Amino acid sequence: MASAAELVKQLRDLTGAGVMDCKDALTATQNDPQAAIEYLRKKGLAQAAKRSHRETREGAVGAYIHAGAKLGVLVEVDCETDFVARTEGFQQLVKDLGMQVAAANPAYVAREDVPGEVVEKEREIYRGQMAAEKKPPQVIDKIVEGKLEKFFTEQCLLEQPFIKDASGKTRVRDLVDGLNAKTGERIVVKRFCRFQIGEAG
Numbered sequence: 001m002a003s004a005a006e007l008v009k010q011l012r013d014l015t016g017a018g019v020m021d022c023k024d025a026l027t028a029t030q031n032d033p034q035a036a037i038e039y040l041r042k043k044g045l046a047q048a049a050k051r052s053h054r055e056t057r058e059g060a061v062g063a064y065i066h067a068g069a070k071l072g073v074l075v076e077v078d079c080e081t082d083f084v085a086r087t088e089g090f091q092q093l094v095k096d097l098g099m100q101v102a103a104a105n106p107a108y109v110a111r112e113d114v115p116g117e118v119v120e121k122e123r124e125i126y127r128g129q130m131a132a133e134k135k136p137p138q139v140i141d142k143i144v145e146g147k148l149e150k151f152f153t154e155q156c157l158l159e160q161p162f163i164k165d166a167s168g169k170t171r172v173r174d175l176v177d178g179l180n181a182k183t184g185e186r187i188v189v190k191r192f193c194r195f196q197i198g199e200a201g
Contacts, residue, residue, distance in 0.1 A: 004031070011036055041181065056188050058085045064098025070197040073101045076190040084183045093179050093187075099163065100172055101192045106157040109189050114156065122151050157189065 004026070011022040014037060021040060029035035059078035066072065075097045079085050100106075108114050126144045133140075153159045158173040180187045 007031055007033065011040070041178070043181070056080055056186055056190075058082045059188075059190070060085050060091065060094050062091075062094035062098050064095065064102055066102050071102055072195045073098045073192060075101060075192040078188045078190050079183070080185040084185050084187075087183070089179055089182060090187070093175060096162070096164065096175060097157070097172070097189060097192070100160065101157065101194050103163045104157075104160050105194060106160060106192075107155045109156065109191065110158045111152045111156050114152070119148070122148060157192065 004023075007026055008019060008022045011026065011033060012019065014033075021043070022036070025036040025039040025043075026033075029039055056078035058081055059076065061074060061076045064073045064075075075094060077090070077094050077097065079090060084090055123144055126147045127140065130140050130143060135143075153161070158171070158176065160172050161168040162170040162172055162175060164170075176187055176189060
């Protein structure tokens with residue numbers, strides 16, 4: 001069985017959280033490393049929510065050019081300080097987001113960015129697909145909402161499964177939230193642009 005100090009070190013290596021935060025997490029979860037990671041994640045998300053009003057005036061624009069130079073992406077990620085913008089973790093996030101946009105071709109950053117009329121049009125299409133099926137309205141509503149969730153997962157960058165995680169469990173939002181918790185700063189994926197040879201502008 002690992003000693004308390006070893007557990008703290010392991011947790012720090014896995015999460016990047018501070019020593020005292022790791023100790024608190026392990027105490028709160030009876031030294032269960034997985035539960036402690038979840039505890040720290042929730043704490044980080046709660047702190048991130050408190051930071052949602054803070055201004056993000058620093059950050060970086062990253063460029064990703066796919067092999068063969070037929071596909072390129074520009075992505076802007078903002079944060080609060082130049083110090084965080086220069087860290088390895090922030091730069092890696094910008095790079096990963098560029099690769100994600102290149103590979104998964106999202107249309108929006110977040111579900112909040114999808115115009116209301118687009119959402120309604122999708123709902124209409126799904127209802128049209130269900131028209132021939134003799135199902136109760138509440139069942140159809142549930143199916144429509146399920147299809148809408150799938151639409152968000154495919155079209156919104158933050159909702160997409162992260163391409164580097166073969167299990168499909170990590171969402172792009174988890175990467176941003178993780179860095180948010182680690183740095184203690186508000187980090188915002190502002191916008192992206194994807195260019196592909198042969199595609200209409």
